[in-house]
Amino acid sequence: MLDTLLTNGTLYDGTGADPVHGDIAIKDGRIVDIGRLAGAEAKRTIDLKGLAVSPGFIDLHTHSDFTLAADGRAQSQVHQGVTTEVIGQCGFSCAPINSAADVAIMAPGFTEGMVDVDWRSFGEYLDHLDKMSLGVNVAAFVGHGTIHRAVLGDALRPADDNELDTMKGLLDESIDGGAYGFSSGLEYWPGSLASPDQMAELVGVAGKRGVLYATHVRNRDLFYDIGFGEAISTARAGGARLQISHIQPKHGAPPYAMQHAINMINEAKSHGVDIAYDVIPHDWSHTRVSAILPQWAQEGGVAAVTARLKDPATRARIKANRKPMWRLVSDGLWHKIVLMQSTVNPDLVGLTFEDIGARRKTDPYDAALDLLVEEGNQMSHLMWTSQSFSEADIRLAISQPDCAIISDTLALAPEGCLKHHIGSLSGYGWAARFLQHYVRDHGVLTLAEGLRRLTVLPAARLGIRDRGILKKGAWADITVFDADQIASHCDVAEPRRFATGIAHVLVNGVFSMLDGARTTDDGGCVLRSH
Numbered sequence: 001m002l003d004t005l006l007t008n009g010t011l012y013d014g015t016g017a018d019p020v021h022g023d024i025a026i027k028d029g030r031i032v033d034i035g036r037l038a039g040a041e042a043k044r045t046i047d048l049k050g051l052a053v054s055p056g057f058i059d060l061h062t063h064s065d066f067t068l069a070a071d072g073r074a075q076s077q078v079h080q081g082v083t084t085e086v087i088g089q090c091g092f093s094c095a096p097i098n099s100a101a102d103v104a105i106m107a108p109g110f111t112e113g114m115v116d117v118d119w120r121s122f123g124e125y126l127d128h129l130d131k132m133s134l135g136v137n138v139a140a141f142v143g144h145g146t147i148h149r150a151v152l153g154d155a156l157r158p159a160d161d162n163e164l165d166t167m168k169g170l171l172d173e174s175i176d177g178g179a180y181g182f183s184s185g186l187e188y189w190p191g192s193l194a195s196p197d198q199m200a201e202l203v204g205v206a207g208k209r210g211v212l213y214a215t216h217v218r219n220r221d222l223f224y225d226i227g228f229g230e231a232i233s234t235a236r237a238g239g240a241r242l243q244i245s246h247i248q249p250k251h252g253a254p255p256y257a258m259q260h261a262i263n264m265i266n267e268a269k270s271h272g273v274d275i276a277y278d279v280i281p282h283d284w285s286h287t288r289v290s291a292i293l294p295q296w297a298q299e300g301g302v303a304a305v306t307a308r309l310k311d312p313a314t315r316a317r318i319k320a321n322r323k324p325m326w327r328l329v330s331d332g333l334w335h336k337i338v339l340m341q342s343t344v345n346p347d348l349v350g351l352t353f354e355d356i357g358a359r360r361k362t363d364p365y366d367a368a369l370d371l372l373v374e375e376g377n378q379m380s381h382l383m384w385t386s387q388s389f390s391e392a393d394i395r396l397a398i399s400q401p402d403c404a405i406i407s408d409t410l411a412l413a414p415e416g417c418l419k420h421h422i423g424s425l426s427g428y429g430w431a432a433r434f435l436q437h438y439v440r441d442h443g444v445l446t447l448a449e450g451l452r453r454l455t456v457l458p459a460a461r462l463g464i465r466d467r468g469i470l471k472k473g474a475w476a477d478i479t480v481f482d483a484d485q486i487a488s489h490c491d492v493a494e495p496r497r498f499a500t501g502i503a504h505v506l507v508n509g510v511f512s513m514l515d516g517a518r519t520t521d522d523g524g525c526v527l528r529s530h
């Protein structure tokens with residue numbers, strides 16, 4: 001007797017091949033047969049006439065390290081068909097750490113008192129996640145920034161050779177503990193302190209262990225070609241497979257930057273360097289407000305940063321920063337920058353900094369720095385967003401066969417302990433928006449190829465062969481949706497609306513969505529590389 005029989009579906013196997021009509025048989029969490037299975041006996045049979053059936057979506061780049069430890073249901077993701085999340089990106093992971101307090105600095109979405117931080121090593125962190133009821137499977141990368149901080153604390157300097165060796169040891173140990181890859185965030189502190197030759201040594205550990213190296217490159221505007229060039233050369237020198245994260249250039253890059261980056265990548269690939277990349281399917285960019293502070297002003301933790309921001313002379317030096325992370329800031333384009341997340345000033349969320357400045361009768365730059373001070377201990381989680389990606393760049397990236405689609409966000413829920421959190425504007429709708437906007441409305445890709453970017457392609461980058469594909473023997477991670485209806489409903493004013501058009505979602509054979517509604521069952525588990 002089968003557990004579940006899905007009948008009459010339009011089956012997209014995830015490889016990009018044309019769909020076929022047929023049935024899927026599921027038992028003990030796995031797909032045991034695919035084809036014409038009329039008459040097979042199952043505890044539950046569901047007719048999928050008119051619906052598209054895909055492998056469950058794999059989100060190759062998220063920052064749910066802390067939020068999944070707080071609420072494992074991953075409601076925002078499950079409602080749009082995600083069955084696996086890859087956390088620990090851009091250099092930030094929840095382990096390895098020296099003390100529970102370290103998580104506050106290194107974990108996006110951190111909130112005091114929400115999680116009992118009972119881990120130190122990477123393996124212990126995964127054990128903690130394992131005890132959660134998880135709505136999605138989780139593959140976790142270990143972050144370079146977190147490893148750097150575990151060795152050097154808040155010191156504002158690069159590692160010396162001995163410290164670099166300690167960092168390499170921690171990376172190796174984290175992979176032993178189950179890390180699926182290594183990530184860096186070279187545009188952020190403390191990633192920005194590392195030199196390319198140090199990164200190549202660390203990347204070499206990932207290469208030796210056969211895990212993927214994912215990087216948020218050092219620069220994606222004025223010096224985008226140095227940023228992408230560094231990623232390519234460190235991966236080549238370190239002998240690792242490379243994933244360039246959220247590749248779209250930012251405001252300030254020349255209009256040919258995306259094509260130039262693709263050319264650089266293709267040239268290196270033609271000589272054997274294994275490179276792929278991904279994009280956020282949205283022209284809104286988001287980041288931490290604190291990322292605009294010059295490096296020297298970020299040293300020493302919240303108390304030290306607050307003291308600098310309160311001292312008028314030091315604040316003036318901070319504002320004179322000639323190269324803030326966002327060139328929108330140095331260009332004074334405050335009407336394009338919107339406050340996205342604040343715990344202390346939730347009434348200002350959704351307003352532009354031009355408006356916030358006017359409301360507070362102060363310069364928008366000062367308003368941003370004031371909000372940082374007011375946010376206190378949660379300073380690093382004050383987030384802003386701007387419509388600063390080019391739609392043409394995104395389409396050009398998507399039209400390349402190596403480009404996966406990612407959220408770059410946090411798994412959240414509009415109720416429960418995470419209800420006030422927001423990770424990005426597309427957090428509740430990224431996969432739905434990709435299938436709606438780029439596939440259905442604009443035809444940048446066929447549906448079969450679009451689904452490959454959410455399934456077989458990310459699985460292959462991770463080295464996972466039994467997920468992200470509809471085939472006999474694979475885990476039954478399956479998303480069933482209405483290809484004509486799937487849609488995102490998020491915008492700046494209401495970023496917490498669930499996507500619609502998803503009918504059923506199975507994770508390891510367990511229904512997390514049934515007939516368009518979330519069940520109370522969570523079928524996810526932690527995936528370990530070793």
Ligand SMILES: [Zn+2]
Binds near residue numbers: 089090185216245246
């Ligand atoms: Zn990033």
